[in-house]
Amino acid sequence: MHDLNFRLPSFDAALAGLPATPAHAVESDEAFWGAVGSLYSTSQALTNLENGYWGVMAEPVKAVFRHWTDRVNHENTLLIRDHWPRALEQLRRTLAAALGCDASEIALTRGATEAMLALIAGYNRLQPGDSVLYCDLDYPAMRYAMEWLRERRGVVPVRFAIPEPATRDSVLQTYADMLERHPNTRLVLLTHLSHCTGLVMPVRELAALARAAGAEVVVDAAHSWGQLDFDVRSLDAPYVAFNLHKWIGAPLGCGCLYIRHGSVSRIDPYFGDRDFPADDVRSRIHTGSPNFAAWLTIPAALQLHQRIGAHAKALRLRHLRDHWVGRARALRGVEILTPDDTSMVAGMTAFRLQGRTTTADNDAIVAALRDAHGVSTVRRTGPARGDVVRVTPAIYTSPAELERLLAGLRSVTGADS
Ligand SMILES: Cc1ncc(COP(=O)(O)O)c(C=O)c1O
Secondary structure: OOOOOOOOOOHHHHHHOOOOOOOOHHHHHHHHHHHHHHOOOOOOOOOEEEEOOOOOOOOHHHHHHHHHHHHHHHHHHHHHHHHHHHHHHHHHHHHHHHHHHHHHEEEEOOOHHHHHHHHHHEOOOOOOOEEEEEEOOOHHHHHHHHHHHHHOOOEEEEOOOOOOOOHHHHHHHHHHHHHHHHHOOEEEEOOOOOOOOOEEOHHHHHHHHHHHOOOOOEEOOOEEEEEEOOOOOHHOOOOEEEOOOOOOOOOOOOOEEEOOOHHHHHEEOHHOOOOOOOOOHHOOOOOOHHHHHHHHHHHHHHHHHHHOOOHHHHHHHHHHHHHHHHHHHOOEEEEEEHHHHHHHHOOOOOEOOOOOOOOOHHHHHHHHHHHHOOOOEEEEEOOOOOOOOOOOOOOOHHHHHHHHHHHHHHHHHHOOO
């Protein structure tokens, strides 16, 4: 009774019933991905190519979430009051093992935004007159926070644009130039995988560039973990924020922040937190009562993620991206916002129709794809050269569904006529 160590037999059975992840050519093994897809129940009203907002849970994970939701609302504090601290520590250990770091380097949050804002706002190494850098492809809430540092710390925020088309060299050169032009830079915002275009930033190299210039990076990894296969240490960055409710498949309300060993003193305790000692990462965020059921479902989501395989997921998502991008590139007037360089792209990619750069232009394209072709995408504003339409398949998307997008693209570019 009131024990948080519980396993749902239907969850274990569902995972046991999944075929083994193929060792070769997994990305195009439709039988395997069909079996994975059958774990999901999603609306068929439209072909959903807007899986970037958040990720739906697989049915077996949803069953675990229901289990915990029922119990949290039945047992109330009998379940949580005594058992939660121990359960939370177990959760941190599970999560840290999956991320490839120490449990003492992470704290759970309700999402990436909460984690990023705590890191940016708390960064205490800034002096009036210092510069902080961010770019057009960074997420709006984080760009706002970088601007707000002007009022909070008296710094000079500098915004710049990532070149189009972006390449690894052009991205590295742009940050190198910005750091040279602004030698007082102390903090650089990096988005590992841009929500606007899908561009993947060479974070490790950029962190090294920043370090050499006397600056540190704060990394928004909201979209990357689960879409790409990596562990946090490979980024070689001191401050990173993650989402678990996008590509890990946990319930909404799950994220975490990472502060590398030795860096915690550079982030202020969150609103003067006194629950934890000053050298404890947990004092850098204070969420109050979280959605206990959501957080208790994290291990199940991670287990499914690992059962399918982080590497297999990354390969499949890029395969789906390559499927439509390869054909769309041949259509006149279609600009693809990510390069094919496998180190710079994942599953999500945006396109722009030449000359159609306004919000209204791109809303109209999204509406045409939806209304005439039954395909759901989303317009993104941010890139300095103009708005774009973002296309985000999920691991349950089939190549056949991408053909509907391609039919829509042929129609909106006039290739049909
Ligand atoms: C790059 C990036 N950062 C942060 C966020 C915010 O995530 P959340 O709203 O889950 O906190 C998103 C959401 O799409 C994102 O794409």
